[in-house]
Amino acid sequence: MEKQPRLLASQLFLKNSVFEVLLNGVLLTWKEIPANKKVVSGSIHHPIKGGTSHSVSVSEILAVRELDVGGGTNDDGRWQKMPQKLTEAYPYAFTVSYVERARQHRWRCSDVTFHCSDGVLRQQWIQTIREQLTALTSRPKHLLVYINPYGGKQQGECIYEQKVAPLFACASISTDVIVTEHANHARDHLKTEAELKKYDGVVCVGGDGMFSEIVHGLVSRTQRDNGVDQNSPEEKLVPCSLRIGIIPAGSTDCICYATVGINDPVTSALHVIVGDSQPMDVCSVHHNNTFLRYSISLLGYGFYGDVLADSERKRWMGPARYDFSGFKTFLTHHHYEGAVSFLPATDILGTPRDKTRCRAGCFICQHDGQLYSGDSPEESKTAPDVSDREYEVGWGVVRGKFLAINAASMSCACPRSPMGLSPAAHLADGTTDLILVRKCSRFNFLRHLLRHTSKDDQFDMTFVEVHRVRRFRFTPRHCQNDSELDLRENGKQLFSQICRDHPACSCSPAYSSWNCDGEILPHAAIEVGVHCQLIKLFARGIEEQPLFEDLANPQCAL
């Protein structure tokens, strides 16, 4: 039989008032007792009306510790203000640290200190809370942390030391920290050396590029350990067991933003500590049966590929490089010719034009995006995957000249675009949203781009189409089978050849490059498949915003 959580109810002193404090295994509640209803000892038998009331879920308590009031330690300076008589009456104190919700999905660590007259009672409280925290098995105890000291504004180490490490220490999480010395250091360490059995998760301090390194390391290691060949595009990959936490310290940080709702190191650290878990789809990218990369956020050819290629040369500008290169690429207005073939996800709940959004506890992601079949629950449990050949019917093809070909397997929401590239995309439904932006005027393309910054529908334009797909391929018009790379090496020759062949082509180069989560891919012709829920993050998806800001703090909602 399962052990019942111990109940505790006591009158404890807090901020110059007496509170009825209750712990029931799910919630820790404290409610002020009006002065005329105070009972000196024992529990209250009548419901108490009036007074302030607070409630915290045990799952959101970080830690509990003893406080030595006799030694002059204070409760935010308030203890000293307490009358001498009360200090003598309640000399034993303990502090509970817990998650408090602030505006815009921000989480903060709050402390509450209770005082009591009896040392045994204090020990009973501390022990019972600790027992209930130990019972939360999803919480990590030992983490492997990688810090990219050069990401974003080069603040990674400082952010970790000042904002994150103290919280991990408070929650008794031990860490092994590696500050990377070069690109791919974290990836290669995870792939070959790291003793993964020792850890309950991996933490990445950096941007989307650094996160991508961690994913590559973990996914490759998992496939190697399980004898899976990554080079086969049809292979069903084995999901990674370790969860990944992202402490945002990069330039775009869209994976953090789209899974937590804000780019804030403290909020992310708290999601790690409480042991959240958010499954995520991962796209595999292949070229001629050779594995190239994985993508978690954006795979973009044309506009976003060109922005990235240009911005890499301007890394010294920090995150502003994307705006500069974005403006420049916008003016350049290159288009690229080719064919996109794709396998639409027809058997799913949800479309890219839905008004509903993927949020914490998303119904669609819980069902791997599949239509729920009441008759055969067993059937609906297995997520369709790129390896399922039965889905290989009904491919569509779109040929033409494109300004941008984007695949977003999640919304790609970020501070630049709070709704993202595909606002209705799901984190874990086994699909990616393929967005095709055909050649159009600069004015129309600007209208399309601007809609990413507002609530207007960026897909509601004649030159834009969007498909929710499981798989897609891109073949550039001038790609001649396997010789594509050789041609690239002779780029100048090819370029002049194309211009001779197409005098009216306004001299757009033949190829763009793919932007794969902020990394440039060397091939234009690629094949992409979505692997449903291949990785897990220490996140829970974006929580619904309460209707009134006052209710944003559930501690006040009782």
Ligand SMILES: CCCCCCCCCCCCC/C=C/[C@@H](O)[C@H](COP(=O)(O)O)NC(=O)CCCCCCCCCCCCCCC
């Ligand atoms: C006119 C304003 C238009 C704003 C349009 C904004 C759309 C932004 C969508 C961003 C999607 C981002 C997807 C995430 C990609 C990241 O994986 C990846 C790597 O991140 P990391 O550096 O943290 O490692 N980041 C990126 O590839 C950065 C893409 C950023 C693109 C910025 C584009 C700015 C466009 C400005 C156009 C200005 C036109 C002005 C004309 C008067």
Ligand SMILES: Nc1ncnc2c1ncn2[C@@H]1O[C@H](COP(=O)(O)OP(=O)(O)O)[C@@H](O)[C@H]1O
């Ligand atoms: N120590 C290091 N020195 C140089 N580059 C690194 C180092 N560690 C990681 N990188 C690389 O830095 C790139 C950008 O990292 P990221 O953290 O995503 O920052 P940003 O968001 O600014 O691009 C990634 O491609 C990553 O592989």
Ligand SMILES: [Ca+2]
């Ligand atoms: Ca998805």
